[in-house]
Amino acid sequence: MREEPPVTVNTPQVGLSGEPFIAETEPPISWKMSTAVPGWTQACAEVAVVRRGQASTAEITGRDSVHVPWPFAPLEPRETVRVRVRVHGADGSASAWSEEAEVTAAALPPQQWRARFVGSGGEEPHLLRGTFALDRSVQRALLYTTALGAYDVEINGAVLDDAELKPGWTSYQWRLNAEVHDITAHLSHGANAIGIVLTGGWYTERFGFRDAARRFYQGPPAAAAQLILEYNDGTEETITSGAEWRYAPGPVVAAGIYQGETYDGRRSLPDWSSPEFDDSDWVAVAVIDGPDVVPTVRSSPPxxxxxxxxxxxxxxxxxxxxxxxxxxxxxxxxxxxxxxxxxxxxxxxxxxxxxxxxxxxxxxxxxxxxxxxxxxxxxxxxxxxxxxxxxxxxxxxxxxxxxxxxxxxxxxxxxxDMPRTGGFTTSHALLQRFHDNVEWGMRGNFLSLPTDCPQRDERLGWTGDMQVFAPAASFLYDCDAFLRSWLDDVVCEQRAAGGVVPMVVPAVIPQVPGLLDPVAAWGDAITVVPTVLWERFGDRGALRACFEAMASWVELVEARAGATLLWQDGLQFGDWLDPDAPPERPGAAKVDADIVATAYFFRSAELTGRAAALLGRDADARHYADLAERVAAAFRDAYVTPQGRMMSDAPTAYALAIAFDLVTDERRQAMGERLAHLVRASGYRISTGFVGTPLICDALTATGHSAAASRLLTQTECPSWLYPVTMGATTVWERWDSMLEDGSINPGQMTSFNHYALGAVADWLHREVAGLAPLEAAYRTLRIAPTPLEDLDDAAAWHETPYGTARAGWRREGDRIHFHAEVPPNAAARVELPSGATYDIASGVHNWVEEHPRSVPPRAKRDLSSSLAEIVDDPEAYRAVLAAIRDTDPERAEAFRRTTRWTPGRQLREPLNKAPLPILEAVEKALEALPTEPTDRAPR
Structure with missing residues (x-):
């Protein structure tokens, strides 16, 4: 009986997304191993390639198996190769060869793209046809198609794929995707036909708000096709779309991204793309002059x-x-x-x-x-x-x-269609539903490019939304190729805007004031998102492709900040959608916008310095690291007191300073204390907006305030993460109160029920609560550091890392907490348990148990003289007080809940000093009825 090798290698991925047709001529290669041998690591690997019938092998020394640089001569245009991998372990083991991955370097040199864009010349959807004849046997036929609009293509009556809304949305004036198909099997000797269904898609859409909406891209929709025939006799022929093509109306009467589709089944034309179809009554196409751009092979998933x-x-x-x-x-x-x-x-x-x-x-x-x-x-x-x-x-x-x-x-x-790569589970039903909502929000808004919302007349690639959500997105789905494609557009748009990263990419709403102004937290997407792709996927190419743009952004902000290094001028969104901002003024946040802007200036300078170091640009690394240090010093001097108070005494200000490591001395702990104080003063309800919300729980746990983070996370009153869940939400909302408690829709003009930005806290759930994070790029070394929360009984996360499946989590059993971790082959982990115990572990499954009794402090006597902090820190007492007021006067109860500052220096009687005597008596009676020992620490 043949003995199986102790380790196996999965089929390697060649390129960013594993597509059969790739744009790169030197594509990176990645592979994963499977083994039951604990602690297995790769000592070296052999990468074999077959090209033009000849085999060659390259040896990769060491553990590298993710985004390994192409170790052979560059691929030629239209060259097809087969790649397989064999690995050797540090223990002397060896795998068999993997299955082969076959890819074609499909990118055409610019001079070889000869297809003309054709269409009806009008904006209505229509059908296009071109015919050609074959009189020789074909070895291979590659069809390249694209459109200024949205299209599907058929060959001799056969639909070629299940991809939709091709070629997707890019910045069409700078970059246009092309699909590539091997259609050899669909061709016949004699007559053949190419058919294209063409609609306007994003190309003819009207972008903008209310009456200001208008078309951005000019000209009618058009499609282009180029067929390269490689004959068995060694000759080639290129057939392209052109003036000889014909068109006719089809059953699609009208179609728009925002307005919807109108379809008339009476106008259906069976077999319209077959060569036998009679198109004599069709009309000659118009040749359309589109943007002067050569289509590039799509790299993003369809x-x-x-x-x-x-x-x-x-x-x-x-x-x-x-x-x-x-x-x-x-x-x-x-x-x-x-x-x-x-x-x-x-x-x-x-x-x-x-x-x-x-x-x-x-x-x-x-x-x-x-x-x-x-x-x-x-x-x-x-x-x-x-x-x-x-x-x-x-x-x-x-x-x-x-x-x-x-x-x-x-x-x-x-x-x-991105591969799913991560998940989070907990027995806390509302929190689990919230995380499910985050996943659905990402699914709905990752459609060709990352959008803010998928339903109203917007659906734009807002850079700020992606900046805050990129870490969570990169955990849940393999979005490396997806975001790399979008970043290509960001770089193009930024270059055209003189270094400014537009608020939306593609930048299709120039009529909106400030679109091309530098805006903190939005423009910083150009430094943050490539960094996330490096940290989560090991995609050094993202840093390389974006470095000049990262540097350009930082230099532009430096010039704007001037000698003070404080970014204080110009348009800013600040902590957008602060819950205390009125519906009609979503930018009126508690934190000063210049604090947000300067914090992000530091962040981008720091990330650009790190990227430079990783790319071997030592002088740039020193320059941007020094700039970041000077910006941090200016930030501290201007905005942080010697005692650790922020000049803008708002939670987002503290969250930024702590999470970005802007303050690393003894003031940091004081800032954490103040942040926890403010969180409690707000009744453990959200008091941060777009910028602060992704960071606040990180800042709390980093400074030892996990109990406050736990209360904030599991709060169900509005505003909170779980309030929408209690209202039946199945996605994350744009506003904390997109739906009011009475079931009516928020009166603001900007209200969506599917925005992922406020779900960015999911990254904290993965990294800190479940404890699964990358310590080295691509999770080559994991950081397993779970944070058990008082209001949860368990939490766990899984992630399909570039090395394989990793897991981490914990669950309570009485006074004990059981921790678990799973590390994939060829990876390692640093474990940090709540007790302070640390372990360096290799691949395999690991378990630990520690004693951690749940914190249930004894309840002192509660009455009207109790401090407001004592009341809010005792959930049963808090609910008893509210219920007592509500039973007598619901409106007073709501005002009391919304306006009271729950601080230790004030007694409960103070905000009730004008309440009628029956309310005071009801409150005293409700507090007296509380059991001696608190019971409410169980998850809800």
Whole structure:
């Protein structure tokens, strides 16, 4: 019997995403090992390549197995190679050869791109056809296609892939994706046809807010195709789209990202892309002059339909309308099966919430989010729109023919098809639902590029949203290639803007004041996101590709700050969406905007210095490290008192200073104490906005205040992370109170129920609560440092690192806490347990147990003379006081809850000094009734 090797190697990944057609000529190679041998590490690896029938092998010495530089001569255009890997362990073991990965270097030199863009010359969707004849046998046929718009391509009646909304959204004037297909098997001797369905997609969309919306990209939609035929006799031929192509209207009558799709089944043209189809009544195309840009091979994962969900329930609204509830706020479309008379039209409207029992469409602003389907009358018809997408949980069905049954409709979930790589679990039901909401928010907003929201007339690549969410995103999904593609656009747009990173990329709303002004926390995406890709994926190429842009951004901010090194001038969003800001003024935060801006100036300078060091740019590394130190000193001198108080005494100010390590001396602990004080004073409700929210729990736990972080995390009153969950949210909201407690929609004009930014705290759940973080890039060495929280019984996380699956977590059993960790082969970990015990461990499964009794301090007598801090730190007492007031006067109870500052220096009677005597008596009675020992430390 053949003995299996102790270690096996998975099929290697060549390039960023494992696509069969790649743009790189020297693609990085990555591989993972599987073994039951604990502590296994790679001593060396052999990488073998077969190119043009010849095999060669390169040896990689050491542990490197992630983004290993291409060890052979660069690939030639259209060269196909096969790559496999064999590894040797430090213990003397050896694997068998892996399966082969086959890739083609598909990028064409600019002079070889000869296809012309063609279309009808108008904005309406239409069909395009081109024909050609083959009189020789073909060895290989590569088809390159792209569009200024959105398209699908067919060859001789065959659809080539399941990717949608191709070529995706990039900064079209600078960069355009192309799809590559090997269509050899689809070709026939004699006549052949290429067919393209073309719609406007993002290219013809109107961008902007309310009446200011208008087109950014100019010209009609157009498509281009280039077919390279390699014949068996050694010759080649190139066939391209051009003036000889023809077009005709198709069944898609109208299509827009915001407005929806209109489809007429009566206009369907069977076999329209087959060579036998009679197109004599079609019209000659117009040759379109598009942007002067050569299409590049797509590297980002394609958009696909990834899931189908049935109707959860059918709602009849007060007005008698039929609304379908899918039980989950999602992004995609509806698929319907319908039967009725020819010419009958069904209308589908979409929204995220119900208000007063009806579809809540006001937050959509100018987006109609409505689809129309006109029946052909040919029996049962199945249809779903392909040229739009909607953010919705609810869909209204109008004018359904005959009796409607919910099995006739399903929701199709659509997003960029990235591999899932991480998760978090806890028995705390509300927190688990919150984390699920974070995942759904990412899925809905990672569609071709990272957007702010997927439902209203916006759906733009806001740089600030991605800056704060990149760490959480990189844990949950393999978004390296996805974000690298978007960063290519960021670099292009920044270069065109003279060093400014626009607020949105692609920068399609120039009419918005300040779009091309430098804005802290938004522009800093150019330093933060490439750093995250290095830390989480080991993608040094991201730093290399973005370094000049990182440096340009820092230098621009340095010039703006001037000699003081304090960034105090110009447009700033600050701590956007501070919960204390009025709905109509979302930027009116408690923290001064210059503190936010200068903190991010330091952060970007520091990250740019680190990147320079990693890239071997020693002089740059010294320059930016020195700049960062000087900015930090200026920050401390201007904004931090000798006693550790911030001049802007707001939680976000302290969170920034602590989390960014702007203060590292003895004042740091005082700042942590003050931050914990402010968190308690706010009743453990969120008091931070866009910038502070991702950092506040990190700052609390870093300074020893995990109990405060635990209360903040598990708070259910508004504003809090869990308040939306109690209101039925299935994604993260844009505002803490996007829906008010009475079930009405926030009156602000900017209200979305699917924004991932405030879910960025999920990264803290992964790294600190479950305790799974990278200590070295790509998790080559992990940091296993769990933080048990008083309000949880357990927490665990898993992550498919570039080395393999890692796990970490803990669970309580009485006074003991059980910790576990799993380290993948060829990796190691540094373990830091709450007791202070530390371990350096190798790959394998590890467990520890420590004594950690839950902290349940004895309850002193509570009455009106108790301090407000004592009351809020005792959840049972706090709820008893609120309930007592609410039973008599609900409005007074709500005002008391919202306005009271829960500080140790004030008695409970002070905010109640004008309350009627019956309320005071009710409060005293409720406090007297409390049990001697507190009981409320269990998760809810």
């Amino acid at each position: 958009v696909r339909a990834v899931e189908h969900r049935p109707v959860h329930r059918v709602v009849t609204t007060p007005s008698g309308r039929t609304v379908l509830d899918f039980g989950q706020n999602l992004v995609g479309r509806l698929r319907i099966r319908v039967e009725g008379e020819r010419g009958h039209t069904v209308t589908l409207r979409h929204a995220e919430v119900l208000e007063d029992g009806e579809l809540g469409v006001r937050p959509l602003r100018n987006a109609a989010a409505t689809d129309h389907y006109t029946l052909s009358g040919d029996g049962e018809e199945t249809w779903e729109p392909r040229w739009t997408f909607h953010g919705f949980r609810y869909a209204e069905v109008e004018n359904w023919p005959g009796e409607f049954t919910p099995d006739r409709v399903t929701a199709v979930v659509v997003h960029s």
